[in-house]
Amino acid sequence: MKEPLIEVTKIFTFDSAHNLTEYKGKCERLHGHTYKLEVTVRGTPDKEGMVIDFGDLKQLVTEKVIKKLDHHYLNEVLGFNTTCENMITWMWDVLSPHLDTKRYRLKSITLWETPTSFARISRE
Ligand SMILES: Nc1nc2c(c(=O)[nH]1)N=C([C@H](O)[C@H](O)COP(=O)(O)OP(=O)(O)OP(=O)(O)O)CN2
Numbered sequence: 066m067k068e069p070l071i072e073v074t075k076i077f078t079f080d081s082a083h084n085l086t087e088y089k090g091k092c093e094r095l096h097g098h099t100y101k102l103e104v105t106v107r108g109t110p111d112k113e114g115m116v117i118d119f120g121d122l123k124q125l126v127t128e129k130v131i132k133k134l135d136h137h138y139l140n141e142v143l144g145f146n147t148t149c150e151n152m153i154t155w156m157w158d159v160l161s162p163h164l165d166t167k168r169y170r171l172k173s174i175t176l177w178e179t180p181t182s183f184a185r186i187s188r189e
């Protein structure tokens with residue numbers, strides 16, 4: 066019988082400025098958010114009992130995503146309209162090649178822009 070898959074999640078925060086382009090409303094003006102980012106990996110534990118070491122996941126996401134965005138102007142760094150949807154798509158492209166092994170894979174990325182607004186990208 067197949068072992069059940071286990072999901073592990075690491076949570077990050079970063080502070081950034083942005084403004085939406087081609088948008089009519091308050092978000093066309095420069096403003097900032099404390100973003101909350103949740104990265105979930107799904108797989109089977111190794112013989113030590115870890116799907117992925119939380120520390121390794123932290124190092125990867127910090128290097129590839131957080132350092133690029135924290136205390137930066139997102140429009141300048143990313144070069145596209147910085148909606149949550151576009152940002153999680155970019156994050157998926159950046160992270161998934163590093164989180165695609167025989168034992169585990171990237172499962173989902175959730176980005177909270179405010180305490181009441183988030184977007185999620187995931188695979189079945
Ligand atoms: N589908 C999306 N809609 C909006 C996005 C987005 O990324 N995807 N982004 C914005 C703005 O960046 C805005 O800063 C956040 O919008 P909103 O949730 O409306 O922020 P509020 O502070 O007004 O939230 P409340 O909790 O409702 O006060 C706009 N739309």
Ligand SMILES: [Zn+2]
Nearest residue numbers: 083092096098
């Ligand atoms: Zn915003």
